[in-house]
Amino acid sequence: MSQADYVFALCVIAWSPLLLHFRYSNSSDCGYCRRSRSGQSLKRYSYFAVATSLSPSFYQKLIDRCWRRSGSLLYRPNQRNSCCPHYSLRLDSTAFRPTKDQRQAVNRFNRHVIGTDYANKAARLYPRSREETRKRHNEFDLVERIHEPESQSLMYPPDPAHSFTVTLESDTFTEEKYQVFENYQRVVHHEPPEKITPHGFRRFLCDSPLRRETVVRPDGVERKLGSYHQCYRLDGKLVAIGVLDLLPDCVSAVYFLYHESVHTFNPGKLGAMREIALALEGGYRWWYSGYYIHSCAKMRYKTDYYPQYVLDPETFGWHLLDKAALAILDKKKYVSLSREHQGPGNADGSNGASNGASNGASTPEPEPDEHTSDSEATDDERGEASLLHSNMPGIPSLDQMREVDMGGLLLRSDSSANFFLASDLVMWDTGDITQFGTIKGRIAELVAAVGPDLMSELCVDFRRRHR
Numbered sequence: 001m002s003q004a005d006y007v008f009a010l011c012v013i014a015w016s017p018l019l020l021h022f023r024y025s026n027s028s029d030c031g032y033c034r035r036s037r038s039g040q041s042l043k044r045y046s047y048f049a050v051a052t053s054l055s056p057s058f059y060q061k062l063i064d065r066c067w068r069r070s071g072s073l074l075y076r077p078n079q080r081n082s083c084c085p086h087y088s089l090r091l092d093s094t095a096f097r098p099t100k101d102q103r104q105a106v107n108r109f110n111r112h113v114i115g116t117d118y119a120n121k122a123a124r125l126y127p128r129s130r131e132e133t134r135k136r137h138n139e140f141d142l143v144e145r146i147h148e149p150e151s152q153s154l155m156y157p158p159d160p161a162h163s164f165t166v167t168l169e170s171d172t173f174t175e176e177k178y179q180v181f182e183n184y185q186r187v188v189h190h191e192p193p194e195k196i197t198p199h200g201f202r203r204f205l206c207d208s209p210l211r212r213e214t215v216v217r218p219d220g221v222e223r224k225l226g227s228y229h230q231c232y233r234l235d236g237k238l239v240a241i242g243v244l245d246l247l248p249d250c251v252s253a254v255y256f257l258y259h260e261s262v263h264t265f266n267p268g269k270l271g272a273m274r275e276i277a278l279a280l281e282g283g284y285r286w287w288y289s290g291y292y293i294h295s296c297a298k299m300r301y302k303t304d305y306y307p308q309y310v311l312d313p314e315t316f317g318w319h320l321l322d323k324a325a326l327a328i329l330d331k332k333k334y335v336s337l338s339r340e341h342q343g344p345g346n347a348d349g350s351n352g353a354s355n356g357a358s359n360g361a362s363t364p365e366p367e368p369d370e371h372t373s374d375s376e377a378t379d380d381e382r383g384e385a386s387l388l389h390s391n392m393p394g395i396p397s398l399d400q401m402r403e404v405d406m407g408g409l410l411l412r413s414d415s416s417a418n419f420f421l422a423s424d425l426v427m428w429d430t431g432d433i434t435q436f437g438t439i440k441g442r443i444a445e446l447v448a449a450v451g452p453d454l455m456s457e458l459c460v461d462f463r464r465r466h467r
Contacts, residue, residue, distance in 0.1 A: 024387035032084040032296045045078035047449045051209040056225040060247040071204035078392040079313045080334045086291035088311035093280035105266040106145050113149035115161025126155050146277040163235050171227045173206045176238050184257040205243050217283050242271050250286035251279040294329040312338045313393035386436040387445040395448050404452045410459040
């Protein structure tokens with residue numbers, strides 16, 4: 001049986017499977033800098049896994065170790081070898097203070113929805129106290145202003161100029177959602193119509209592998225977990241969608257798309273601030289805005305939201321993305337802020353990889369080609385290689401992995417309804433993790449990519465895959 005016949009699977013200890021086909025490979029083209037690879041050393045290396053079911057708590061741990069998802073595709077980039085290093089970002093919603101430009105965008109949209117006639121009549125019918133007026137003038141309450149134009153937040157009569165609602169809905173496919181996607185990809189991203197399909201929308205922005213759950217906060221308020229579509233409707237028409245992963249400690253932005261009819265209202269800014277407000281009022285605290293690529297001009301808008309923290313790919317520690325950190329990124333293609341802070345002698349770009357735990361944010365505007373899967377590349381383009389022979393930051397060294405006892409790792413297969421141990425496999429004891437493509441070698445790559453300290457939460461599942 002060839003290795004291509006297998007699907008590898010991860011599952012958390014609660015036996016909720018994350019089915020995987022995984023590999024470490026390079027892409028022959030970069031969707032960000034658009035430079036031709038032509039066999040040159042500058043390529044975009046990543047570790048990939050395809051998931052069908054995943055708990056929000058486990059995915060939280062993955063994104064705190066540089067992972068992200070696009071549809072069911074999970075990927076972790078090698079920042080050191082990439083032409084455009086990807087760094088994970090997150091923002092503390094409790095400390096966020098909108099800039100003047102961001103406040104103006106919210107107020108301008110609110111005035112459009114409410115209308116001058118409603119504002120004048122409501123001021124007479126429902127006057128604010130002097131204290132409320134003073135507070136509103138001196139403070140910008142993000143949650144209050146974000147909800148201000150919503151139909152359920154207004155007082156009637158009179159009627160506002162427009163009806164505006166925002167709902168958190170399941171991430172299932174609907175024709176209404178697809179029409180927004182089609183318009184956005186065609187008008188904003190200038191994609192040819194033949195490349196925009198319902199299948200592509202389903203594959204990358206619907207039917208997430210994350211399971212939806214509900215947890216109760218200490219204050220008794222229910223909090224949703226899983227993947228959702230935050231749907232914005234103006235006068236009953238769907239005009240924008242925020243694709244979100246709601247995780248135990250964050251609101252993770254996957255994608256944001258909108259109809260051209262609302263382009264003049266800065267929907268990207270409005271979406272970002274509404275997601276930050278959701279993190280704040282929902283008790284998630286952090287807003288993960290996806291990867292940041294310092295060399296990509298289209299990514300610079302992310303630094304407008306402050307305070308933002310960048311994940312160190314070697315230590316998985318979070319560092320403030322301030323002027324000093326940006327200055328370092330200006331000078332070097334690949335950066336580990338942990339080593340930079342230790343001094344010049346430790347900032348030489350050597351591996352120094354260790355799988356430390358995170359001490360702990362897709363983006364309100366879409367990233368180039370984020371809905372395009374590397375799985376569509378040919379074998380030659382992939383340049384598939386062993387992760388254990390790479391220099392990916394945060395990955396244990398080969399010597400360190402030799403010390404990891406993977407024999408107790410739980411497995412399951414088509415041949416048995418019961419779980420068994422890796423050590424029960426024939427040739428397990430005589431196999432070597434350096435033998436690329438073997439079961440033991442592949443399992444070692446997976447454990448290294450996820451982190452040996454999470455091995456007790458994993459179960460690897462071998463199943464025949466029908467293609």
